[in-house]
Amino acid sequence: MHQMHGAGETGAVQPAIELRGIDKRFGAVHANKEIDLKVDKGTIHGIVGENGAGKSTLMSILYGFYQADAGTIHVDGKLCDIKGSEDAIAVGIGMVHQHFMLVETFSVLENVILGVEGGAVLREGVDKAREELKRLEREYSLNIDPDAKVGDLSVGLQQRVEILKALYRGAEILILDEPTGVLTPQEADHLFRILDTLKEQGKTVVLITHKLREIMAATDNVSVMRQGAMVAHRKTAETSPEELSELMVGRKVLLRLEKDEANPAATVLNVENLCVDNAQGVRKVKNATFNVRAGEIVGIAGVSGNGQSELLEALGGIRSASEGKVELNGQDVTPGKGVDAAELRRRGVAHVPEDRHRMAMVTAFSAKEAAILGYEDDPAYQKGVLLDWNAISAATANMMSEFDVRPDNPDLKAANFSGGNQQKLVLAREIMRDPELLLVGQPTRGVDIGAIEFIHKRIVAMRDAGKAVLLVSVELDEIMSLADRIVVMCDGAIVGEVAASEANERVLGLMMAGVDPNEAKAAEGQA
Amino acid sequence: MDTFQLIILLLDATLRTSTPLILAALAGMFSERSGTINLALEGMMLGGAFSAAAVAFYVGSPWVGLLAAIATTIALSLLHGFACITHKGNQVVSGMAINILMSGLTALVGIALFAQGGKTPALDKGSRFQPITFPGAEAVKDVPVLGPIYSELLSGHNILVYVAFIAVPAAWWVMYRTRFGLRLRAVGENPGAVDTAGIGVVAMRYRAVICSGVLVGMSGAYLSTAQGASFLQDMTAGKGYIALAAMVFGKWRPFPALAACLLFGFLDAAATRLQGVVLPGIGEVPVQLVQALPYILTVILLAGFIGRAIPPKALGRAYVKER
Numbered sequence: 001m002h003q004m005h006g007a008g009e010t011g012a013v014q015p016a017i018e019l020r021g022i023d024k025r026f027g028a029v030h031a032n033k034e035i036d037l038k039v040d041k042g043t044i045h046g047i048v049g050e051n052g053a054g055k056s057t058l059m060s061i062l063y064g065f066y067q068a069d070a071g072t073i074h075v076d077g078k079l080c081d082i083k084g085s086e087d088a089i090a091v092g093i094g095m096v097h098q099h100f101m102l103v104e105t106f107s108v109l110e111n112v113i114l115g116v117e118g119g120a121v122l123r124e125g126v127d128k129a130r131e132e133l134k135r136l137e138r139e140y141s142l143n144i145d146p147d148a149k150v151g152d153l154s155v156g157l158q159q160r161v162e163i164l165k166a167l168y169r170g171a172e173i174l175i176l177d178e179p180t181g182v183l184t185p186q187e188a189d190h191l192f193r194i195l196d197t198l199k200e201q202g203k204t205v206v207l208i209t210h211k212l213r214e215i216m217a218a219t220d221n222v223s224v225m226r227q228g229a230m231v232a233h234r235k236t237a238e239t240s241p242e243e244l245s246e247l248m249v250g251r252k253v254l255l256r257l258e259k260d261e262a263n264p265a266a267t268v269l270n271v272e273n274l275c276v277d278n279a280q281g282v283r284k285v286k287n288a289t290f291n292v293r294a295g296e297i298v299g300i301a302g303v304s305g306n307g308q309s310e311l312l313e314a315l316g317g318i319r320s321a322s323e324g325k326v327e328l329n330g331q332d333v334t335p336g337k338g339v340d341a342a343e344l345r346r347r348g349v350a351h352v353p354e355d356r357h358r359m360a361m362v363t364a365f366s367a368k369e370a371a372i373l374g375y376e377d378d379p380a381y382q383k384g385v386l387l388d389w390n391a392i393s394a395a396t397a398n399m400m401s402e403f404d405v406r407p408d409n410p411d412l413k414a415a416n417f418s419g420g421n422q423q424k425l426v427l428a429r430e431i432m433r434d435p436e437l438l439l440v441g442q443p444t445r446g447v448d449i450g451a452i453e454f455i456h457k458r459i460v461a462m463r464d465a466g467k468a469v470l471l472v473s474v475e476l477d478e479i480m481s482l483a484d485r486i487v488v489m490c491d492g493a494i495v496g497e498v499a500a501s502e503a504n505e506r507v508l509g510l511m512m513a514g515v516d517p518n519e520a521k522a523a524e525g526q527a
Numbered sequence: 528m529d530t531f532q533l534i535i536l537l538l539d540a541t542l543r544t545s546t547p548l549i550l551a552a553l554a555g556m557f558s559e560r561s562g563t564i565n566l567a568l569e570g571m572m573l574g575g576a577f578s579a580a581a582v583a584f585y586v587g588s589p590w591v592g593l594l595a596a597i598a599t600t601i602a603l604s605l606l607h608g609f610a611c612i613t614h615k616g617n618q619v620v621s622g623m624a625i626n627i628l629m630s631g632l633t634a635l636v637g638i639a640l641f642a643q644g645g646k647t648p649a650l651d652k653g654s655r656f657q658p659i660t661f662p663g664a665e666a667v668k669d670v671p672v673l674g675p676i677y678s679e680l681l682s683g684h685n686i687l688v689y690v691a692f693i694a695v696p697a698a699w700w701v702m703y704r705t706r707f708g709l710r711l712r713a714v715g716e717n718p719g720a721v722d723t724a725g726i727g728v729v730a731m732r733y734r735a736v737i738c739s740g741v742l743v744g745m746s747g748a749y750l751s752t753a754q755g756a757s758f759l760q761d762m763t764a765g766k767g768y769i770a771l772a773a774m775v776f777g778k779w780r781p782f783p784a785l786a787a788c789l790l791f792g793f794l795d796a797a798a799t800r801l802q803g804v805v806l807p808g809i810g811e812v813p814v815q816l817v818q819a820l821p822y823i824l825t826v827i828l829l830a831g832f833i834g835r836a837i838p839p840k841a842l843g844r845a846y847v848k849e850r
Contacts, residue, residue: 065723065848086725101720103713104840114713115724117706165724 014077016041016173016204017062017093022071024057031057033229035071039173039221044195044205046215046236049225050248050448051419055208056098058225059175063095064088075173086115094166098177100158104151108161109133111150112168129168136167140197155303156187163194174198175206180214184303185476185509192218210248212241213477224248249449257453259460262484264293266329268437268468269315274324276307276314284310286492287324292437297459297469299483299500303512304474307492309354312441312472316351317341318359328437345374350430354441354472356419360426363415367405368396370414371429399428404454420451427455431462438462441472456482476508490514535675537796542680542688543754545792547572549691550746551770552777552784553698554739558604560702560779561735562715562841566622567607568743569767570629571600575747577633580647580758581640583654589752592654597744603629604740605733612732615845626767634760645760647751656685656753687749694742699781711735715839718846728846746770765822772825778836787828794821 017039024032031054039045049055061068064082073080075091082088088095102111109129118125133146142160144153150161159179166174176195180188195205195218207219215222216236224232224247232247246252269292276285285307292298302308313319315326320336328347333339341351353359361370372381372392381392396410403424405417414422423443431438443459444452459482463469473479479486486503488495488511496517498507510520551568558565575596583592603625610621634645641647661682668678702708710731714721718728750766751758769791777784798817805811 063723084725084727085723089725095723097719097723099719101717101723103716103720105716106709106713110709111720114709114720115726117709120706122704122706122709 013041015039015074016076017206018074018077019058019062020072020074022058022061022068022073024054024061024066024068026057030228032061032068033227035225035230037223037230037233039204039206041076041204042199042202043220044199044207044218046207046209046219046222047225048209048212048215048222048244048248050210051446052227052448053225053248054228055225056177059095059177059206059208062088063093063175089115089169089171092170092172093175094163094169094171094173095175096159096162096166096177096179098179098181100162102150102158102161105149107147107149108144108153108164109146111161112146112165116169132168133164136164139201140167140194142194154187155182156184156190159183159191160194171203173204173206175208177208178210179207180209180211181474182304184512185505186513188214211477212244215244216241226250245449251450257456257460257481260464262296262463264296264484265466266294267291268294268329269470270327270330271315272325272327274311274314274326275322276310276319277322278310278319283322284492285314288489288494289324290487290494290497292468292470294436294468295463295466296484297463297471297482299479299486300470300472300489301476301479301486301508301512302474302489306489306512308472308474308489309441310492311489312351312354312439312470315470316349316353316439317344318353341374345433348436350433350435350438352423352426352430352438352440352443354445356422356426356446361414361422363413363422365414366411367400367414367417367425368392368410371396371399371410371425373429375429375433399425399432402432403428403458418448418451419446420448420455423447423455424451427458431458435467437468437470439470439472442474443471444473444475444478476505480505480508488512488517496520531672532675533800535679537793537800539680539683540796540799541789541793542684542692543792544795545788546688546691547746547749547754547766548770548773548788548791549785550687550694550742550749551767552774552788553694553781554742554746555771555774556698556702556779556781556784557711557742558736558739559774559842560715560839561711561732562718562839562844562846563608563611563732563736564618564622564843565607565736565739566619566771567603567625567767568622568771569763569765570622570626571603571740571743572747572750572763572767573626573633573761574603574629575600575744576751576762577637577647577747577758579748580650580751581637583650583752584648587651587654589650589654589656589748592752593745593748596748597741600744600747601737601740604736604743608733608736611845612729612736615847618843618845630761633758637758637760647758650752650756654752655756656687656749658683658685659689685749685753687745687753690745691749695781695785702781707734712839715841718841722846722848732846743767769821769825772829775836775838776825776828779839791821791824794824 015038019035019037022032022035035058047055060066062073064084064087073082080091112133113125113129118128130146137144142164144157144160144164150158179191183191198205209215219236222234222236223230224244226248272289274285274288275283278284288311300308310319314321314335317335317340321334325332325334327333328349333344333347357363361373381388393410400408405421405424440459443455459469471482480500480503483500485497486500487497488508490512491514495511495514498517507520510523511517551572555565555568578599579592579596582595583589607621607625610616611618637645637647664678664682667674710721710726714728714731721731722728750762773787773791774784776787798820801812801817802814803811
């Protein structure tokens with residue numbers, strides 16, 4: 001398994017990075033187990049693994065964010081003692097974090113020079129920095145105005161500011177942590193072109209991701225992590241997504257979801273001109289009109305933050321509608337007066353919110369307490385004025401066996417379950433009430449591949465049982481494999497709707513950027 | 528007394544009453560721009576005022592008193608930093624604790640040392656900051672308009688008044704034109720960005736609270752050795768909070784904060800002036816109402832007449848490296 005590539009012991013070219021026996025524990029969690037890794041100079045090296053496999057921890061150690069308990073780091077063949085980010089920067093390592101490390105109220109220029117200002121008084125360094133930025137921008141075609149306020153830039157541009165920051169500090173090795181999570185497919189393509197340019201200039205790129213498609217498309221070599229250990233190194237050209245996913249999970253997984261044609265029946269949910277404002281009075285959903293029929297899954301696609309969350313929360317009764325109406329089986333259930341989350345639940349709307357820890361469960365509760373949240377006034381759970389804990393335990397045990405929640409202990413604290421098992425418990429709570437309509441947001445965020453497979457199957461089973469399902473997800477793959485119809489949102493408005501059978505990533509990507517579906521398809525035709 | 532002279536006197540008083548507010552508001556700004564809420568301004572001001580008066584009494588020099596005040600407030604700032612920055616404690620609770628502690632401790636030590644019911648002995652001339660008369664102030668006194676402005680309004684204040692007004696552009700320059708200021712503002716917005724840029728977040732925040740301590744120490748010394756001639760129990764009377772309000776009102780920026788401090792100072796000065804004045808149609812203005820004006824105004828202004836005040840993003844949050 002530990003087949004190494006790159007220059008041999010006596011070869012003239014040293015690997016850009018070599019990690020030997022890196023070990024790290026956080027309390028009881030063994031995040032990195034004796035990791036060995038070699039990254040060749042001038043290559044794009046992918047590191048894949050499921051959430052929690054230890055990829056980010058490993059890279060944080062390399063960047064000096066944490067110290068390893070054991071092991072050594074060698075850069076260009078030289079042993080380096082990296083105690084903090086400043087040491088990593090000094091040996092030419094730059095990092096683009098998953099959550100950008102930018103000051104939004106600062107200009108691009110100010111963000112770039114932070115930490116390398118070149119003098120106690122700013123003016124001394126700023127002019128030189130401006131020249132250098134212009135040169136870097138031209139060289140890598142980054143297209144950024146150095147005086148723009150970072151908070152006003154799109155996510156894709158903010159990411160380029162991060163890259164610029166690293167290059168400005170003279171980075172020869174660039175680490176990118178899950179860089180495409182917040183990008184449209186087109187923005188992601190642009191990013192990969194930038195990475196290719198970097199490679200041509202002799203820079204080394206380390207790409208951390210859980211998306212196999214990106215690994216296959218962008219990298220030269222790939223290393224796979226599982227449960228804190230490095231399990232395999234491959235040349236990208238000599239491996240396949242199937243092999244990588246098997247290595248990631250430790251068993252064979254079905255990458256493609258198998259499902260039959262949908263048999264949509266009567267309209268269950270009908271949304272007309274729905275508008276939703278946030279607490280600051282900003283309109284987040286603008287005149288949304290669509291419907292969901294029994295026996296079909298409608299997916300809402302869009303880049304994170306384009307109104308999908310607010311739409312889902314309004315339909316779940318958490319937010320009020322400002323305008324428009326919502327009908328459930330022909331009855332008016334416009335969220336607002338008299339129609340709240342509890343009322344909607346009584347009428348057969350189940351809601352799996354996007355943010356599991358904030359909205360779907362209380363992590364400090366036991367599993368059985370979490371399993372009745374929102375349904376705690378069900379007569380089946382009552383004994384006089386008290387809760388009937390025996391009945392609740394039995395019901396929770398039933399949910400756990402039905403949805404394969406492990407460990408199946410109703411008294412265990414919810415926080416002690418893995419993300420996938422927490423999500424299965426939430427889904428069990430909602431689905432087993434046999435609702436008419438299932439609203440589900442980001443069902444597999446922070447969930448391991450094995451559980452994803454299971455969750456997807458249960459959602460399809462809901463559909464096949466003749467229920468209506470509305471799915472909101474920022475994972476385009478998930479939408480494309482689950483949904484029968486896809487509604488695309490951009491900036492709060494619905495851009496258009498496409499049948500899943502006609503959808504492909506390019507068309508959806510263009511629509512997510514606000515391009516009209518007909519134009520998107522035309523553009524696709526020309527491409 | 529003609530109206531012009533009245534205005535000059537009112538503005539003159541405004542400068543004097545707003546000086547401690549300006550210094551404290553700038554102190555608050557340095558701390559809060561770096562992400563540490565500084566509700567302890569009130570207590571620090573009180574501690575500074577006491578140290579200044581007590582030391583000036585023993586030594587006979589206002590300058591040594593000033594140094595003592597600054598030493599005291601730096602120590603209190605470090606205490607606040609130790610609780611909030613090092614130990615990631617609740618910043619509001621730590622601030623309030625310092626306020627309560629200093630209210631009691633200054634009185635206690637005052638009684639133990641001087642046995643005058645919490646007061647410090649009255650300072651003689653040499654132990655206080657004296658008014659500085661500008662050259663030629665006497666000569667131009669009778670020149671119409673400009674004369675009184677120069678000799679009454681601008682001249683004749685003690686050194687700390689001038690320091691406070693110079694401190695505003697100085698603070699602006701430090702905040703917006705230096706590396707220190709850039710990093711300080713960054714650490715209050717996104718400490719992660721500072722950490723990943725290879726700068727220590729904790730050290731940066733400590734430096735900011737120390738700056739805060741220096742400034743608030745001066746405002747404390749001003750109360751007891753420049754404006755007044757001794758320390759009185761709880762003599763700050765909420766000035767620390769007013770300064771904090773002025774800082775928020777000024778959106779955490781030096782010049783708008785200065786404007787807010789001048790407004791509060793003006794109301795304070797006007798309140799003193801208006802006592803016992805009979806206004807046509809209204810009758811005698813109730814003293815309590817006038818004295819309450821600055822506070823009422825604070826509430827009204829903060830309640831939303833100032834547009835949205837957007838605080839530093841990381842304000843009130845200790846920096847914890849995410850996993």
